Amino acid sequence: MEAARMSSMNSLVWYHRAALARNSRGVWPLESSVQETDVLLGEESLLHLAEAEGTPMLRNAPGENGRVVSVLVTRIEAVIEALDFAGIDVWTDAEITGCRPLLRHARIIGRPAGPGTVQARMRPTAVTWSREECVELPSDVRQGDLVAIPCEGPTALYDVQRHSRHERIID
Numbered sequence: 001m002e003a004a005r006m007s008s009m010n011s012l013v014w015y016h017r018a019a020l021a022r023n024s025r026g027v028w029p030l031e032s033s034v035q036e037t038d039v040l041l042g043e044e045s046l047l048h049l050a051e052a053e054g055t056p057m058l059r060n061a062p063g064e065n066g067r068v069v070s071v072l073v074t075r076i077e078a079v080i081e082a083l084d085f086a087g088i089d090v091w092t093d094a095e096i097t098g099c100r101p102l103l104r105h106a107r108i109i110g111r112p113a114g115p116g117t118v119q120a121r122m123r124p125t126a127v128t129w130s131r132e133e134c135v136e137l138p139s140d141v142r143q144g145d146l147v148a149i150p151c152e153g154p155t156a157l158y159d160v161q162r163h164s165r166h167e168r169i170i171d
Helices: 002-023 046-053
Strands: 032-034 039-041 057-062 068-081 088-092 107-109 117-123 135-138 146-152
Touching: 039 046, 046 057, 046 068, 046 107, 046 146, 088 135
Parallel strands: 088 117
Antiparallel strands: 032 039, 057 068, 068 088, 068 146, 107 146, 117 135
């Protein structure tokens, strides 16, 4: 009985991830390939680029229909239980509001995602949030994880680097 339930759960997780991959084809750059633990832009691994350059790390690239899209890679600095909704606040080293993130398509890179998901608000942000701006992350998300986030339009690195207007909550 337990093995059958685990098999069903694994199938549901696989189908969920496959559906997300199908629905996200138009939001990533044309030359990108979304892998289980990485996103490749042409021959470049975003995981390796983030490790070499540090985070936040940003790439602009051609997207569908001649438009430019960007991909932000940010490191999670803290995961805190939210007090005002059933989810978590995920503090990153990037100003998420400095770009136009497509949070629905954000994904952990650098390791396989565990089973289950949790609703998360990406922080810091200078604006109020709505349920639509939450991202679904693996329930085992933790400090140090890297998150790749596709964004609409071109983005400058300066726009997503943390600025002094936010108090630092993490020591």
